[in-house]
Amino acid sequence: MIVQDAPTDPLSDVLDIVQARAARSVRFTAGGDWALRFSPTQVKFNVVRSGSCWILTEGTTRRLSSGDCFMVSGTPFVLASDPDLPPVDAATAFGHDPSLGQVGMTPDTEMLGGSVSFDNAQSDLLLPLLPRLLVTEAEQAGASPMGWLIAQLDSEWRGGLPGARTACDDIIRLLFVQAIRSHFGGGTGIPSWLGGLSDPPVARALQAIHGDPARHWQLGELARIAGCSRSAFAERFARRVGRPPVGYATNWRMRVAARQLAGGLKTISTVASEAGYLSDSAFHAAFRREMGASPAEYRRKYRAA
Incomplete structure (x- = not known):
């Protein structure tokens, strides 16, 4: 269902x-x-x-x-x-049946x-x-x-x-x-996306980013969703999550793309388009910065696994 x-x-x-x-x-x-x-x-x-x-x-x-x-x-x-x-x-206790x-x-x-x-x-x-x-x-x-x-x-x-x-x-x-x-209901104590979920304004921004990963979010847009000024939101998000809001949005966009590349069912151009990039070259550059490999290299490494 x-x-x-x-x-x-x-x-x-x-x-x-x-x-x-x-x-x-x-x-x-x-x-x-x-x-x-x-x-x-x-x-x-x-x-x-x-x-x-x-x-x-x-x-x-x-x-x-x-x-x-x-x-x-x-x-x-x-x-x-x-x-x-x-x-x-x-392993000695599970010699006959691993379950x-x-x-x-x-x-x-x-x-x-x-x-x-x-x-x-x-x-x-x-x-x-x-x-x-x-x-x-x-x-x-x-x-x-x-x-x-x-x-x-x-x-x-x-x-x-x-x-x-x-x-x-x-x-x-x-x-x-x-x-x-x-x-983790009260937060992790470690700056991370999981820690950010315990802070309502930050959580609202995270939900927006995850709800539309292909959107190239701007700081002002996310601050309005969080209900904070730009400067207060930027500081609060970075403290809770461990990276700036726009940087987090870019990283999440690339992780969604990486999952699609590893699945191997879509062309790299299709993945780039669905990630909101008008050119393959712009997507390649952003993907390499975030994931440490080109889209083609990443696909070759992880598709079989």
């Missing part, structure tokens, strides 16, 4: 550009003494459905209990029954979760903004939409209905989105 005239949503736009998707949903059970070392390249999101364990990453040691959720972004971590145990590679892991004979601890992957070409839009470790405690998760999603994830895993694996993957992706919403 396509929602007609849906409101502009920068977070959804970025998730689309980076192609955020659940790479694999998994179930893991463990008993006895155990410690496993994981080395994710992007994001892992898991829910402790029963029992408890420890998580160790980058100097942080924390106990996880039933109902807790945790997200780890691009950094090695260890799950263990005892934080002092030496860990072994997690079903087991350590020990008795399932004292059970987890459901999976990996969320991004397009490597544009993952810099989101991955650096995510915390290395984000734990959502059971009480907090249960009081939010996460509680319903976790229950559905559990139901799909145990129900074994046709399409369950796809449903689990989709639920993992929704849990990831909900974690971003809850964690």
